[in-house]
Amino acid sequence: MKEKVNKDSRVLALCSQKGGVGKTTSCVNLAVGLARAGKKVLVIDNDPQGSMTASLGYQNPDELPVTLATILTNVVEEETFENDLGILAHQEGIDLLPANIELSGMEVSLVNFMSRELVLKQYIEQIRHEYDYILIDCSPSLGMLTINALACADEVIIPVQAAYLPVKGLEQLIRTIGKVRRQLNRQLEIGGILITMVDNRTNYARDISELIFNTYGNKIHIFQQSIPFSVRAAEISAEGISIFQHDPKGKVAEAYQMMTQEVLMDEK
Numbered sequence: 001m002k003e004k005v006n007k008d009s010r011v012l013a014l015c016s017q018k019g020g021v022g023k024t025t026s027c028v029n030l031a032v033g034l035a036r037a038g039k040k041v042l043v044i045d046n047d048p049q050g051s052m053t054a055s056l057g058y059q060n061p062d063e064l065p066v067t068l069a070t071i072l073t074n075v076v077e078e079e080t081f082e083n084d085l086g087i088l089a090h091q092e093g094i095d096l097l098p099a100n101i102e103l104s105g106m107e108v109s110l111v112n113f114m115s116r117e118l119v120l121k122q123y124i125e126q127i128r129h130e131y132d133y134i135l136i137d138c139s140p141s142l143g144m145l146t147i148n149a150l151a152c153a154d155e156v157i158i159p160v161q162a163a164y165l166p167v168k169g170l171e172q173l174i175r176t177i178g179k180v181r182r183q184l185n186r187q188l189e190i191g192g193i194l195i196t197m198v199d200n201r202t203n204y205a206r207d208i209s210e211l212i213f214n215t216y217g218n219k220i221h222i223f224q225q226s227i228p229f230s231v232r233a234a235e236i237s238a239e240g241i242s243i244f245q246h247d248p249k250g251k252v253a254e255a256y257q258m259m260t261q262e263v264l265m266d267e268k
């Protein structure tokens, strides 16, 4: 059993309405950024694709015997289990609760469970005192697994790729967050919109960033630091390491470092 670290832990859900926007990459690098700042961090892969699990070096998530699906099943079946069940220790100092395709079955089986939106919350309540930060990487859909993440999170971080008009998907996600806040989790806040994959050589990326600031800037926090587009960022998932290890002096490491500082500054 690990030592108790912080009763004021923060649970951050990384959610987006669209896939491929840099959500998993941001989750991994924010987690490692926080660990490098001395925080005890758990990342939970809440996506049946297991992209974050693969990104952290477990290239065949389907071979893992214990995953988030196991934990959620235990909660539903009221089985008792150790807090460290299924937790994998990553070389860069973060803990990972992995996921694989088994999690897609939960999306369906949760529907028939009485407190179906609060299953992940029960698990988080059991373990949160052991961590300073728990980051949940959600799948790009607003299904039951994402609702479970929103129901137990303190804040949502929304990565938005600066390469298409995101407004429609964002509106839907923001409406869902509002609904979850009213019905399931009064303390849920939007921690911020993170603009990702910014190619500063194009006017288009600048236009999108400006559009996001103009449309949402007065009601939602937008991270001052956006994440630049770089092939170095795209390489990390195959390496199973963060950008801080893969390209420590590059612009993406610098950006995630600054973004991590913004998250730390918001500590209450």
Ligand SMILES: Nc1ncnc2c1ncn2[C@@H]1O[C@H](COP(=O)(O)OP(=O)(O)OP(=O)(O)O)[C@@H](O)[C@H]1O
Pocket: 016, 018, 019, 020, 021, 022, 023, 024, 025, 026, 049, 051, 139, 140, 196, 197, 198, 227, 228, 229, 230, 231, 233, 234, 235, 236, 237, 252
């Ligand atoms: N800053 C960046 N510059 C260039 N490529 C990036 C950057 N960030 C992420 N990528 C690449 O873009 C792709 C999508 O990123 P990522 O998997 O993080 O997105 P996602 O939103 O989590 O997607 P999904 O929801 O499908 O899992 C990946 O191939 C990733 O390596």
